[in-house]
Amino acid sequence: MFEITILKDTIPIHPSDFGLPPEQALIAELNKKYANRVLHGVGLCVCTFDITEAGEGKVRYGDGFLWYKVIFRMVVFRPFPSEIILAKVKSVDAEGMRLTLGFFDDVYVPSAYLPAPSAFDISRRQHFWVPPGDEEDPPNLLDVEEDRRMYIEAGDQVRVRVESDEFYDDEPGPPKATEGVTVQAIPRRSPYSIICSMSEQGLGPAAWWPSDDGDEEMDDG
Structure with missing residues (x-):
């Protein structure tokens, strides 16, 4: 679910932080810049793991900051394909479900990836699965x-x-005009989302598959 990725950047240190050890000041600035930020093709940055290399700080004309070229390792959230994860159902509609991990809410289960056979109960606004039984299911x-x-x-x-998983890099700004015709803006999408399934045995609500070790619990925080 979490991995370490190597990144490079040039980071400024404000004069008010010159009294701090350079590594401490750099890690604070890296976390300020990257934490909770999605990097396209990389994942959701969590925090700086460590700094592997840092050049000598140099002052640029006109700003008074010390600028460091750094190579650092970042903890990134990006589950790998086929990984089993534990989540909570955040919302439900006819198209499927949206799940939350507590710190990340863009996890989706399309209706095609629900257990088969299943259907959407409009009156209850919930999907349901019909487990195998002795009786033949109606059409x-x-x-x-x-x-x-x-x-x-x-x-x-x-x-x-x-x-x-899917990455989007939607351009911000007002609707564009093409040959005098204003093109309606597409609703902004999440920069990073994860598509999951629960169509195999052992997947779905944890209450369906009680384990001998006791049910796993997921923190609300």
Whole structure:
């Protein structure tokens, strides 16, 4: 789920921080710049792991800052494909589900990746799965008796498998005009999102698959 990546940058140190050890001041500035920031093709930056190389600080004309060329290692959140992660259902609609990890909310399970057979109950605004049974399922799953339905509700703790991730680099700004016609702006997308599935045995709400070691718990913080 977390990995270490090597990055390079040139970091300024304000004169008010000249009294600090250079490494301490640089790590503080790196965290200020990168923490909770998505790097395209890399992932969500969490914090600076360490600095592997730092040049000598140089003053640029006109600003008074000390500028350091640094090579550093950053802790990055980016689950790998097929990794099993534990999350909570944040919201549900007919298209699927949005999950949260507590610190990251752009995790999605499209309806096609839900357990089969499943359907969306409009009256309850929830998806449900119909486990195998002795009776043959009707063509319309909404005709299945309610006591056979296994609902997935907002707040449920679920195990999901990472299928893929997506990066977007939408350009900010007002709608563009092409040949005098204003093109409506596309709603801004999250810069990084993760697509997951729960269509295999052992995936889905943790309550469906009790373990001998006791249920895993996910922190709310």
